[in-house]
Structures are given as C-alpha cells and as structure tokens.
Amino acid sequence: MSRAAAVRFERVWKRFGTGSVAVRDVSFTVPAGTLCTLLGPSGCGKTTTLRMIAGLDYPSEGRVLIGGRDVSTLPPAERDVSMVFQSYALFPHMTVLENVCYGLTVSRRPKREAEAAGRAALDSVGLAGFEARLPSELSGGQQQRVAVARALVLEPSVLLFDEPLSNLDARLRRKMREEIRELQQRLGVTVVYVTHDQAEALAISDKIIVMNQAVIAQEGSPRELYESPASAFVAGFVGEANRLPATLRRLDAADGEVQVGAAQLRLPHRGLPDGLAELALRPEAIAVLPAGDASAMLSGTVAKAAYLGGVVEYTVSTPVGEVFVVSPAAGRPWAPGETVGLRFGAHGAALLRGPALA
Structure with a gap:
C-alpha cells in the first residue's frame, strides 16, 4: 500500500x-x-x-x-x-x-x-x-x-x-x-x-x-x-433521543443541576446559562420501575409496548411529555395502561445547545 x-x-x-x-x-x-x-x-x-x-x-x-x-x-x-x-x-x-x-x-x-x-x-x-x-x-x-x-x-x-x-x-x-x-x-x-x-x-x-x-x-x-450531541439535530440523527424541557441551575464551572419535572440530574452544563433548557435523553439510559419505587424520578403510564425479542420498546406518558424507553426484555413486560416509575441515568443524558422547548 x-x-x-x-x-x-x-x-x-x-x-x-x-x-x-x-x-x-x-x-x-x-x-x-x-x-x-x-x-x-x-x-x-x-x-x-x-x-x-x-x-x-x-x-x-x-x-x-x-x-x-x-x-x-x-x-x-x-x-x-x-x-x-x-x-x-x-x-x-x-x-x-x-x-x-x-x-x-x-x-x-x-x-x-x-x-x-x-x-x-x-x-x-x-x-x-x-x-x-x-x-x-x-x-x-x-x-x-x-x-x-x-x-x-x-x-x-x-x-x-x-x-x-x-x-x-x-x-x-x-x-x-x-x-x-x-x-x-x-x-x-x-x-x-x-x-x-x-x-x-x-x-x-x-x-x-x-x-x-x-x-x-x-x-x-x-x-x-x-x-454529547451539540444540537437537537445531532441528538436525533445519531441514535434515538428523547428531547425533554428542563431547567438548568449552574453549580460550578463545569456542572449544573438539571430539573426535568420532578427529576433532578447533575450534568455538564456545556456553557449554557441558567434557565430554560432542553435535555437529550437516550432511550436505553432510562430504567422502567414498578409504581411507587423509591428510586424512581418520574411516574407515568405505559401508552405503548412493543416486544422485539432482546428488548421491549415502551412509550410512557409523563408530566413532561411522552418518553421513549428501550428496556431489556427480562421478566414480565409492562402492559399499556400500567403505572410505572422511570429512573434516568447520567450516562446517555446531555443538555443541548440549541433553543429550548417552549
């Protein structure tokens, strides 16, 4: 060569x-x-x-x-x-x-x-x-x-x-x-x-x-x-991403506290100012939990469920909008209409630099 x-x-x-x-x-x-x-x-x-x-x-x-x-x-x-x-x-x-x-x-x-x-x-x-x-x-x-x-x-x-x-x-x-x-x-x-x-x-x-x-x-x-997608376009094109309205409060030179409904996350603020923001959350970074689980960050209702062999895809209706989740197909899958809790992982979550959702 x-x-x-x-x-x-x-x-x-x-x-x-x-x-x-x-x-x-x-x-x-x-x-x-x-x-x-x-x-x-x-x-x-x-x-x-x-x-x-x-x-x-x-x-x-x-x-x-x-x-x-x-x-x-x-x-x-x-x-x-x-x-x-x-x-x-x-x-x-x-x-x-x-x-x-x-x-x-x-x-x-x-x-x-x-x-x-x-x-x-x-x-x-x-x-x-x-x-x-x-x-x-x-x-x-x-x-x-x-x-x-x-x-x-x-x-x-x-x-x-x-x-x-x-x-x-x-x-x-x-x-x-x-x-x-x-x-x-x-x-x-x-x-x-x-x-x-x-x-x-x-x-x-x-x-x-x-x-x-x-x-x-x-x-x-x-x-x-x-x-760390730089924009909503990149977040949506390079893999699946939920885009959720959030509020940012900067804690130091690197990190901020991000509020999404009742959920709180500590994430890199990426230079964004305090106030309204938009969070990109990967579907596989979300755990589906039984209703009332103490570690849940948000509660919601299963709107759709699709069994795909190795995983189950859920659409969960929450106070901050519909959340798409890809969950391992282990144990009993959740059925539409059931109330569940959601827990977000910091891995797979990033603030977007584009305009926040209204």
Whole structure:
C-alpha cells in the first residue's frame, strides 16, 4: 500500500447553477490512517464532499488538500485516491480478475505484473480462488469485495466509499462493515466513508462528521457524538433521543443541576446559562420501575409496548411529555395502561445547545 495521507478541507464551497449550494464553507481534517465517516440525511452535502475528494467535482471556493498537496483543480487520476461506488460498477463481461486489474491494464502495467497485483488484492479481501468467475456468479457481498479489491490494487493513499452497503441485506451489511473496518486497520489506509446509516457510522469510524443542510453540524469520535450531541439535530440523527424541557441551575464551572419535572440530574452544563433548557435523553439510559419505587424520578403510564425479542420498546406518558424507553426484555413486560416509575441515568443524558422547548 502507498503511505496513507491526510485529507483537509479549507473553507470549501460547492455551488451548482446560480442558487444551489451543496457544500457551504466546510473545513475539516481527516488524519492519515484513520477511517472517517461523512454522515447525514439525503441532500446534506456528504456525497458532494466525497466527490470533491475524488476529483469528480471541483470546489467553487476553498481548497482540498491530500497529503498536504493542494489537489483542488487536479483530475482524479492525479490524486492518488480510489473510490468504491454504491453500484460497484463491475464489468459484467469481464472475469473477477479482469475487473480487479482493469485500472492497472489501462495504465499500461505489464499483464503479468497486473495479474499478480490483482491476485494479491483479491486475497486481501478473502476472494482467492474466485479469479475466473463472472460478477453474475457472485453474491452481493462478494461483488462488493471485488469492488474493494479493484480500488485497493491501485495502492491509493486515500480510499473512498460511497454508500457501499446500501444494496445488501441487514445481516450482510453488518458482516461487510466489520470486514471493511478490519481491512482499513490492517492496511493502515486513510478511508473516507459516506453513509446515512448511523449504526454503520458508529460501528466502524475513528471520526464522524455529521452534515446537515450543506454544513457540518458536529464532528468528533462516535462516543463524543452519541454522548454529547451539540444540537437537537445531532441528538436525533445519531441514535434515538428523547428531547425533554428542563431547567438548568449552574453549580460550578463545569456542572449544573438539571430539573426535568420532578427529576433532578447533575450534568455538564456545556456553557449554557441558567434557565430554560432542553435535555437529550437516550432511550436505553432510562430504567422502567414498578409504581411507587423509591428510586424512581418520574411516574407515568405505559401508552405503548412493543416486544422485539432482546428488548421491549415502551412509550410512557409523563408530566413532561411522552418518553421513549428501550428496556431489556427480562421478566414480565409492562402492559399499556400500567403505572410505572422511570429512573434516568447520567450516562446517555446531555443538555443541548440549541433553543429550548417552549
């Protein structure tokens, strides 16, 4: 493999036509040898950002740097990057080995040398022995591995993935994301990975950049984004989150007392002023207790219950609004209409910096 390279955006804009802004004043750095995911809903600008790294689109303003070199106006062939597309884009009339070697062949590498590199790339993705097959003879997961091998054989310093698992079923998606992560760590290549699937992003990333409406909403490690979302959008997009009205009283330079109905929590105040606030509370951070339990912080009535095998999902009506809870499916589940108590854990609770609920 080539030496991994860092990717840096410096105040990048991308406009289409006269009024459409796909990426607005975006700056970030992907450290060399890490896997960074661009996460966000459709139309947020993540794929356009990826295409500007690949050279398939050029920035309207700002700079794109790979390995410290300004590549903003360079064509794809001069950027030392490879891309795995959502559709895989395999040639149906070529064998697996011919598909993998295609990039080397068009760059006039000797056939024997190209085939040796292609076989090594196939071996690295667990497809040794599949060289003579056609794409139509492979499963979806195997086709995806061929597409990865075709990208790896060029020995890029940056490997790009554009929604590579969206065509696979849920079980295969989980297996393939684990394989992509293992491959990235083993080879030490820099990976920029686009997805709208938050579970996928949390599972494989060193760093996540959440985008919304053409700008970066928040960036950080998976744990930072999940446990300390900067806004209601991030809290709701990176996992499930209850948004509850609260009152904040700052206690010191770091922590505050947060009042949610009858419940009190001590949490980092994140620089917010005293007064009305909004609390993001993860569903799995809430325990459902029998009515009257002394450790309960809020009381409520079960409005909905859904048994999902390993967990039960509850919607509980409380004085501060409906609260969504994901509870282990141990023992007798609570039925709609039953009165219960709720206890909040500090882990999985965070004050939001956005506007408070009215």
